[in-house]
């Protein structure tokens with residue numbers, strides 16, 4: 001009979017069971033409500049901060065930083081990645097540098113950003129850009145290098161070269177790889193932004209990370225957990241409504257669907 | 259069968275002089291072609307046959323300007339061939355259709371690179387060639403939705419549509435059923451006669467070579483060399499079941515197997 005149930009039923013039941021257990025555990029007085037709030041407390045915080053506008057304001061500040069930083073990182077990363085693929089010595093220098101810097105957790109950029117830009121919006125943006133850039137550079141480089149030579153040869157004998165070849169053949173062929181690089185860049189940007197917001201209280205805007213940190217300072221664990229949930233949901237939504245549909249459309253239209 | 263592979267430069271579209279091409283492969287150096295001297299005349303249909311690995315595809319790549327010779331020279335008219343160009347279109351052995359474009363857009367790709375046409379003329383021409391290969395109803399399909407034979411027909415339409423001066427074809431009919439193939443032989447001969455093209459066709463099918471070619475060049479392998487050149491003086495359009503054609507085909511086959519038996 002279980003196979004007849006719609007697919008989301010079981011996960012929902014499991015989630016409800018866990019949340020219910022958690023609620024009961026906290027209410028039974030076995031742990032301090034201050035350190036370990038129940039789901040209902042978190043929900044209460046969520047509702048209150050939604051009504052007061054605090055949550056939306058912080059989400060907006062964070063999203064704006066994320067989108068601007070990601071856009072800068074991607075806009076720089078695509079041409080740089082293409083250059084790495086095209087020019088050998090750029091690949092041997094910038095490409096290798098990108099490989100190294102990509103392994104550097106972006107929170108490591110925070111001290112440098114603060115020294116260079118001061119406690120300003122630019123410092124946060126810089127960290128986000130550093131988080132995005134290298135993943136995008138590497139993805140673009142890889143996917144351009146992996147464009148089947150046959151496509152290039154076919155296009156060339158039809159008279160395509162230079163910019164036409166890049167825009168009509170190389171980029172379209174590399175697009176699936178570039179897109180997954182962007183997706184990875186977005187994930188890195190999101191992580192680095194949270195780190196920057198927690199470490200740096202920027203006077204120009206109070207984002208989700210700042211809200212999280214404020215919750216710690218005020219010993220408001222309901223706020224801490226609530227913000228964590230929001231951060232998670234925002235990340236999921238970006239994937240669900242932006243990256244996944246584009247990616248699956250791209251794969252389907254080229255017959256790459258598994 | 260005279261070995262008249264050299265002609266005066268005035269009537270030759272493509273000239274190869276002592277062309278040698280080597281590859282550095284994983285298993286050492288391979289001489290794909292050695293000392294090839296061959297002319298393709300203006301308006302000639304040249305068919306190339308030979309066993310697998312004798313350098314037929316390599317020869318087309320050289321003529322297309324996609325690869326460079328190690329020794330010797332290739333000229334188109336009196337210009338040295340150095341890079342690919344719109345005047346020498348290649349239809350590759352594997353269909354090289356672009357998966358991000360649909361069938362019609364694939365055929366339009368080469369046409370859009372011709373600045374002297376209007377968009378309406380391009381569309382008309384693309385549709386004409388798609389109908390010719392029997393795929394007029396598949397315009398909107400993506401390449402992955404087609405069968406291998408259909409894809410090859412789209413590739414054929416794509417290489418015919420821009421009406422290049424020289425058409426280089428690498429086994430264009432290998433994935434087709436006999437009926438479609440026979441029909442396309444007719445169409446290709448018609449296009450060839452009407453449009454006064456120069457065509458170099460590589461094939462494994464000796465009958466096909468004799469049916470389509472003005473001359474048939476037989477290559478021998480290891481290293482790739484011109485073994486023999488056969489003139490085909492049969493009137494066009496030729497039919498595959500013509501007995502004269504069958505006679506000539508068995509002559510070529512005999513020469514090929516004599517060499518392989520050595």
Ligand SMILES: Nc1ncnc2c1ncn2[C@@H]1O[C@H](COP(=O)(O)OP(=O)(O)OP(=O)(O)O)[C@@H](O)[C@H]1O
Pocket residue numbers: 281282283284288289290309310311312313314315316317351
């Ligand atoms: N890019 C390459 N690198 C190394 N070796 C190559 C390369 N291209 C071709 N060769 C070698 O050159 C020789 C000729 O290859 P080619 O593809 O021209 O043969 P072909 O006559 O077209 O064969 P087939 O009829 O099987 O298509 C082969 O030995 C092949 O291994």
Ligand SMILES: [Mg+2]
Pocket residue numbers: 314315316351428
């Ligand atoms: Mg070949």
